[in-house]
Amino acid sequence: MSDRMNGNATVEQGGSGGARWPLEKKASSSVSSGKQDFPELKGVREQLAYRRTQDLIAYGESLTIMCVGESGLGKTTVINNLFSRDIEKNAAAQALPTMDILEKEVSFECDSIPFNVRLVDSPGYGDVLDVSRSFETIVSYLDAEKEKIFQLEQHINRSSKKFRFSGVEVVLFFISPHRLKGLDMELLRRLHSKVAIIPILAKADTMTVKEIESFKDVVRQKLQANKIKYFCDPLAIISSSELVQNDEGEAVAGRLYPWGKVEVERHSELSTLRSVVIGTGLEDLRRAKDTYYETFRRERLEADRQNLLRKVWRVGSNLLLGISLVIFVQQGGLGLLADGLQSLNSKVRDSDGDGRDAKEPLPPLPPAPEEEIKEETPAPKKKSGWF
Numbered sequence: 001m002s003d004r005m006n007g008n009a010t011v012e013q014g015g016s017g018g019a020r021w022p023l024e025k026k027a028s029s030s031v032s033s034g035k036q037d038f039p040e041l042k043g044v045r046e047q048l049a050y051r052r053t054q055d056l057i058a059y060g061e062s063l064t065i066m067c068v069g070e071s072g073l074g075k076t077t078v079i080n081n082l083f084s085r086d087i088e089k090n091a092a093a094q095a096l097p098t099m100d101i102l103e104k105e106v107s108f109e110c111d112s113i114p115f116n117v118r119l120v121d122s123p124g125y126g127d128v129l130d131v132s133r134s135f136e137t138i139v140s141y142l143d144a145e146k147e148k149i150f151q152l153e154q155h156i157n158r159s160s161k162k163f164r165f166s167g168v169e170v171v172l173f174f175i176s177p178h179r180l181k182g183l184d185m186e187l188l189r190r191l192h193s194k195v196a197i198i199p200i201l202a203k204a205d206t207m208t209v210k211e212i213e214s215f216k217d218v219v220r221q222k223l224q225a226n227k228i229k230y231f232c233d234p235l236a237i238i239s240s241s242e243l244v245q246n247d248e249g250e251a252v253a254g255r256l257y258p259w260g261k262v263e264v265e266r267h268s269e270l271s272t273l274r275s276v277v278i279g280t281g282l283e284d285l286r287r288a289k290d291t292y293y294e295t296f297r298r299e300r301l302e303a304d305r306q307n308l309l310r311k312v313w314r315v316g317s318n319l320l321l322g323i324s325l326v327i328f329v330q331q332g333g334l335g336l337l338a339d340g341l342q343s344l345n346s347k348v349r350d351s352d353g354d355g356r357d358a359k360e361p362l363p364p365l366p367p368a369p370e371e372e373i374k375e376e377t378p379a380p381k382k383k384s385g386w387f
């Protein structure tokens with residue numbers, strides 16, 4: 001599998017087996033040197049592999065896959081096609097647009113290993129004006145899943161059953177055929193640091209082989225240019241809730257057109273997607289999920305610490321104020337305060353209103369101005385009568 005967790009890659013590019021961790025690299029280099037540290041432990045690799053296989057057969061694998069993307073791109077149909085062959089039954093439940101986050105569990109067996117897959121369908125965005133609310137629904141779901149693990153970790157008794165589905169391993173990000181839109185980029189920007197993303201070129205039956213190849217290039221370049229991490233190469237997917245007859249006469253999921261038919265397995269990369277999430281990529285997805293969870297946990301603990309510090313500071317300053325008050329009272333501060341208030345009161349009472357003390361001698365009055373003796377001019381006689 002070609003691992004393309006570019007940007008702040010959490011895993012290193014491996015050789016044939018995909019991504020590898022530094023520790024594995026070190027271990028494998030000492031094996032390749034032919035040096036055997038403990039010869040009596042020869043064959044331990046087979047024993048460990050056997051033990052791991054037995055555990056897998058006994059306990060199985062569980063994982064969660066979430067579908068995200070613009071409205072009407074076939075998310076619900078892909079969920080139904082991915083691990084279920086009961087096409088007709090699913091088609092009835094699918095007719096309407098998805099309005100809320102819906103979880104569905106499927107169980108199947110592969111190579112004697114039981115798999116439990118939780119498929120999370122999300123409402124498509126683009127047909128409501130306020131896309132930020134649609135984005136918020138998706139982002140909050142991913143955060144809430146991590147929060148659940150975080151809370152479970154705090155419990156004294158951690159039941160392994162509660163951890164059957166812990167977090168989301170991968171988001172299948174649906175991109176409309178021919179165009180990677182600004183809204184998609186915005187949501188990708190918010191998601192890529194929280195979860196592994198597989199870009200899905202939806203409704204691939206609407207593109208020619210050449211168009212699919214060049215669109216894959218466009219998507220790759222745009223994601224890399226914007227430093228958006230993605231788990232593997234974009235996959236061109238066709239999905240359907242109808243059955244068509246294949247060349248062998250079997251009823252398979254496909255789409256019938258006036259000019260011919262397409263089969264979702266044969267003519268699209270649906271089976272590649274299945275083997276990436278269930279087979280070749282599963283371990284890498286798990287590791288990526290652990291890394292994303294660690295980041296969440298670190299930030300969550302840091303936020304808690306900051307909150308606690310703020311609370312302690314608030315309590316501390318209140319306490320300090322309280323202690324200072326007690327000391328003030330104990331040292332007769334209240335008496336002093338009362339005296340001070342009393343003297344202020346009496347000053348206010350005795351003062352003449354303009355703030356001066358009544359006992360203070362009054363300043364001498366200014367000499368009275370000499371009175372001017374004015375001759376009174378007789379008032380004009382009022383004429384009476386009519387002119």
Ligand SMILES: Nc1nc2c(ncn2[C@@H]2O[C@H](COP(=O)(O)OP(=O)(O)OP(=O)(O)O)[C@@H](O)[C@H]2O)c(=O)[nH]1
Nearest residue numbers: 071072073074075076077097098123124203238239
């Ligand atoms: N041409 C084509 N049509 C498809 C394909 N997959 C699904 N459809 C059709 O697209 C329509 C919408 O499919 P849904 O699966 O409901 O799409 P959705 O993304 O879940 O839609 P929302 O729930 O509204 O977000 C249906 O009529 C499907 O039959 C495909 O690969 N090619």
Ligand SMILES: [Mg+2]
Nearest residue numbers: 075076097098
């Ligand atoms: Mg839907």
